[in-house]
Amino acid sequence: MESNDIVYLLPLLVVMIGAITMMLLSTFSSVSIKKGAYYSLMFLFVALISNLYNLNSSSEIYSSYPYIGIFKKMIIVDTYSGYFSSILLFGAILTLLIGLQYLEKHKEFTVEFFSLFLFSVLGMMLLVHVNELITGFIALEIASLSMYVMIGFQKVLDKRVEASYRYLVLGSLAGIFFLLGTSFIYAVTQTTTIGEIGEFAQNYVGTDMPLLIIGGTMILITFLFKIAAFPFQNWVLDVYDGAPLPVTAFMAATFKIAIFGFVLRLVLVDFDSIRDFWDDMLFVITIATLAYGSFLAIIQTSIKRMLVASSIVHTGYLLIAFISIGIIGESAASSIIFYLVAYFLSAIGAFGIVSFISSDERLRITYDDFKGFAHVYPYRAAMLSIFMLSLAGIPSTIGFIGKFYIFTAAIEAGYTILAVIGIIATFISVYYYFKLIAIMYFYPSPKIVEDVPFSGVGSITIGLITILIVWGGIGNTLISYFPGVDFLIDMARLSYESLFIR
Amino acid sequence: MDFSILSVIIFLPIFVVFVLLALPVGAKGSRNAAFVTSIMIFILAMTVYLNFEFSGYMQFIEHHEWITSYGIYYSLGIDGFSLIILMLIATLIPCAFLLLWNGRTKAYWVNMLLIQSGITGTLFAQDLILFYFFWEAMLLPVFMIIGMFGTGNRVFSTIKVTVYTIMGSLFMFICILYIGVSFFEEFGVWSFALQDVVKISSFTRSEEIWLFFGFMIAFAIKIPLFPFHTWLIQTYSNSPTGGVFLLSSIMAKLGVYGIVRFVMPLFPDLYIEFAPYFVWLGIFGLIYFGIAALMQTDIKKMFAYSSASHLGFIVTGIFSLNAYGMTGALFLIIAHAMATGALFLLVGKMEYNLKSKNISDLGGIAKQAPIFTLFFMIMLLCIVGLPGTNGFVSEFLIILGAFGMQASAGIVSALTVLVAASFMFWMFQRAILQDTDNDTSNMKDLDLKEIIGLAPIAFLIIAMGVYPDWFLFKIEPTIQHYLVDILQIKAS
Amino acid sequence: MADSLLSYISLAMILFSIGLLGVISRKNIFIVYMSIELMLNAVNLIFISLGRYYESMEPQVISILIIAVAAAEAAVFLSLIVVLYRRKRSLDSDIFNILSQKSAS
């Protein structure tokens, strides 16, 4: 149905137009940061609404190649991509809302930042929509390149520039492996379209396809790099630490979702017949990632670095479910999606709130800076505590449900040992997450009390995230007409199914 | 059921907490609200008690879907065993509030209410995930209350206890998931409800052993059993009065409750197989902790060891596989909760007045505070297991139970009459009696409110010692119900 | 035909390895950048030789796309090099290490 194609692509188009518009707007000095943010938010909202419309209009799951004449099968629009795009757009909106105050406060940010921001959102959305490897690479690069610049946007700060540089060098390096893998795959299959590679692999199943496997492995390396799995995790601590807080939040929460969105599609559709080849490798990588992240997180004194290091551990949890895909595709994939949402909410909240509490006179960086924080800023402390609890996976938060799905999937797939290792990492994480709560609450309030504003959209947004986290952990038992936890996981299942409509 | 009373019992405190947080209520208002809430819960619990039918099965069942895709239910229910603990909680908490009346902040009361919710939730949950949910959620307010209002090196010890207990419960979590997955693999549908998962028959022996110990570690840390007890001493010593009261008198018992509620029906074979080891472990704990308590200089540490000692004894009763041991353990749960709870409250008062909990700094309190001493003595006698208090009934029954399992276990466990008496009376001499040159003139005697708070506890301790049967008849069918299953398996 | 493909791919792999080694061993940021470009072009070479081998236009298009991406990357890279040089007056990549764990703690 040609008429629908434009509607299907509307979200992407809106974001793209938004990005370009913002770029143009940035030349006008009359457009302040605030205005810029609101304009970009408007675009994002429109995109989100159109996206939700797509999701909602078809009660069934759907899958279609829009403008197949022009794009061939490069771009796909299905429930899966719609679901992911919604999450990404939602994440982008939240990031902007929370980060607005930060961006306003730091003078280096200009309206171009929003253009880059929207471009990176576009790249990510494209990443979950692509059905072809080279397009995937381009999408990845769109997102990454804007990200490099966003990280180094405050170019007067050494650490921003350094982070940007490191990410750029290592990111490009990893990107090249993606291309290398693609070339190998092309060499075997003569195609880079996702469904067709899968068909090829399906047809030649049984015969060994070393080049296809090597190519797949190369792509996996890029994937592992981007999600910061061991041994490609070194950059993450530096880059996330060096980036401005809103960007860190955006990267940690949203980028990972997009990457997973792409790789899940690739692995589920294309590498279905060969993916058990990587099981042993991923097994070791998962354990190493969990261990490395735990080691790193437990020794951090800076909150930001701790959050970043712990994101490596969360990558480990995701990898646990990622391995299980081989055996139980549906529940593992949906558990990954759910966990991504859970992590995204908690992380964006945590990073966001940390960005809110550094005042001009005093940067709150280390654990010690938070001593007695709760007595001065009770609401912020309570919210931060809830985010910590969610990250630690304590019941009554969405993080718990996420862990529940992940570990259930692992056990279902027979990887009980991984679940146990995940559990060990979890109780180590309890230490460093609870330490922050303890420090905030258990020390007397500091002598110097500076007034750090906590109002406006950002604070409301963080409050909303807090409610979402708790609601996601408790579910909809009480309010039956309101979508609950089930809704998220059911949605994830539907989107999983939509991958296989051909 | 139209009126889901168990849910109300669980969520009433949480609701009150929200109201308190929303309104600008001060410490006094919060305290009054907390007290009224606890009284209301007592009334509700009484309603449950009176409507409780004389049978061994689950009652007041509430069953709703929670996370349907994974068969997680919001499933509540109560049987004789949980009923008696519910009554204990409902009775003890208002009494305790009366003793904690002055000098607490709003945050304190909020946390106390949250703990109460967590405890009752844990008690009623009939779904493994729901149980775990409350079990872990309960930890948070405890964490807060110890950390915020504790003394000494509280931050460290709070984190230590939290990480430690979460470690245990996370292993249980994995086991719960494993059970759920096994149920799915065997029956093709997801369910974590206890009534369903007990039907699983596909476990191999090694699987069962892993799962059994996964559960046991969680409960052993909470109880605590040797050698998982090291968190306890520091935590009890650093906790504020209310926190240590709840920890010792109620939360530790939930570990035992968990064994009975979950481990026993899920792994009856292993339960029987390992029962002798746990009986001996319990007895070992009884004596080991009892001896360790003797030389403690910190009165709270001494009670911590004493508490651990008795909990070991409760475990002995639970694992003795006969009605005496089980009943005795249940009785000791009550007796110990009352006596230890009240003792900690009294010690808390002492600490509050005298700013010291070191035995050598105390002494001569009897002269200053005779009513205080009277109540202290009654609680102490209950701990010591003097006939006429419920402490004796429970000790007697547990010894009987242990004897029924192994004669030697019964004889060694009878040493309990010596263990507690030796350190308790020595402590009593040095801390309460005597006339020392230490300044204990700040010690105030109990006021009327505190007497009203302690009198029901003291009364129950004695009443249950004088006429235990009256308190037993409601739980008798439950105990028999548990035992019928166990004994059938034992026979086969 | 297959032989020549192998030769081309071998050449590409050699270039790729040189690039990789360059990234690892060279301190100068410019050389690092050049090494990355070298690697990209090695991949391009593979694609183009594959295009010849399969007699298909697709790889050619792909390599053009890659070049476009590389150009975008170059823009970012070069501007970053300028910024870096301004900050430290040096192009030694090793001196940018304020984000290390040691300086963080």
Add this chain to the structure above:
Amino acid sequence: MSSFLLSWIVLVPLLSAIILGLLYLYSIKIKKLSNKVFAIFGLTSPFISFAIAGLFFIQMLQDGKTIHYEAYKWLGVGSYNVSMGFMADNLSIFMILFVTFVGGLIHVYASGYMKDDEGYGKFFFYFNFFLASMLLLVLADSPIIMFIGWEGVGLCSYLLISYYYKDSENVLAGNKAFIANRVGDFGFIVAMITMFYYAGANGFDYVSLQNSIGNVPIEIVTYIGIALFIGAVGKSAQIPLYVWLPDAMAGPTPVSALIHAATMVTAGVYMVARFHFVYELIPNVGLVIAYIGAFSALFAATIATKQTDIKKILAYSTMSQLGYMFIAVGLGSYSVGIFHVFTHAFFKALLFMGAGAVIVALHHEQNIFKMGGMKKHTPVVFFTMLIATLSIAGIPPFSGFFSKDEILLSAFASGEYLLWGIGVLTAIMTAYYMFRLFFVVFFGKNSSEDRHIVELPKSILIPLVILAVGSILTGFLGVPELLGGTNLASQWLSEWKNTSLHIDHTTESVLMLINVLAALVGIFIAYKKFYKYDMTKVPKFSGMIWNKFYIDEIYDVLFVRSIKRLSSFIAMEIDIKIIDSLLMGLSSKFISIGHLVARVQNANTRFYAFVMLCGISLISIYLIIELR
């Protein structure tokens, strides 16, 4: 007469105790009450109990039936039921009568003795509570209920020993008593539980136990018997658990009289008699009991000869007399043992009360060598004490003679001549140390004549006189047939009589003569050494006997200190240095590894690329291995 009144024998003092306790709290907290209020409750309750018991006694004299009353089901678990039951049979009613009677008199005595004490109300609360527990112990119809009373008296004993709690020595003595008793209780509980398991199927009251004990294997019965006896040893202060009794004299003198002489300490004897059906099956254990009793008797008598504290002498003499009782019950002559309990209650209570009177008169002086010449100051006390001393020494026709004679007789008749020999030797020593005390206190020459002697109130003197009369008369309840008596006590307790012993009258009269002679010898030695003793020449005390054979010190090293050391070891070493440091060590090791790992984060781009390359290489190696 309805049987529920039986429970009121216990309830009356119990209620009175509760009222007293509340009144006392009222008195100290709100408004001070006069001593009379307490005295009204405290003094009437024993006599009401006595009256009720008397009614039952009369009834039983008429119909001879055992009265049984079950108040309620105490505990029912599984198929076993234990009732809160009371049973008045010949033995228990006999005990009840003299316990309430002597107890009542001591209450009266205490009302005078304690009149200046602050805690007057508290004292009577304890006293009444003690009486209630003691009566429960005696009246109970099953071991468990007996145990409630058993522990109740132990608690009261503790409370009353540490009555003057401000002095840590007293509290320590209380603790010692309680712990030593608890060691005994351990035995009791073990015995009880074993019995419960092996013989409790048809009910757990004495009658049912008696019926079903026959089916229990004899080894188990032996074991029950020994365990029960451990309980008795603890309560009745026999070797090796006697150490608490001398220290227990730290309490007020009425306490010593009531609890540590007349009633509580004899509970062990009562218990053995109560469980006669067990011991009848295992005569060997009985023999062991008899020997322990005999040695305790001799041992205590030996120590008593060198003591200077008047109450300690009496305490050792109590222990010694209890030894006699155990000889009797050990040999199966329960009625004889109980009879000695009975007579002993009178004369020992009298001795303590007399001693207490002297102590009060001398402003709480307890050293006999600081007394002297009390004959002229306290004539009533002198006469009553004389009667009591003669009685304990075994001079006819005072009560002690009859009961002790019977014990020695049954020892001889059983063929245990060693026991008999020890008994006679102890009798000599008893006479000796008692008259040593008597002579020193009442005839000793005290140079310091200027001391002020407190006037003794009537409430102290009247009970003395009544008990003195009792000490003379009670003996006549057990006049042996040889002397033309009918031995009423023995008849009443016929169920507990050892029927297997027979001895011809000639031997019996010879033995009787020997006993009297032995007493006379003891008195004679005492007379020689201590009559009109010059207090200025107080001998220096040292040596084994004066130091009580160093048993306290040995116990201290063996048990107290080693357990304390073990406790410190557990708490400080095992818990902290091993278990906890293992955990903390693990976590700190983890953190130090974390620091090591974090060195990789050196912010060197080239190094990071290198790490990546290493990772890729490893993955490549994996590929090569897998694809090969």
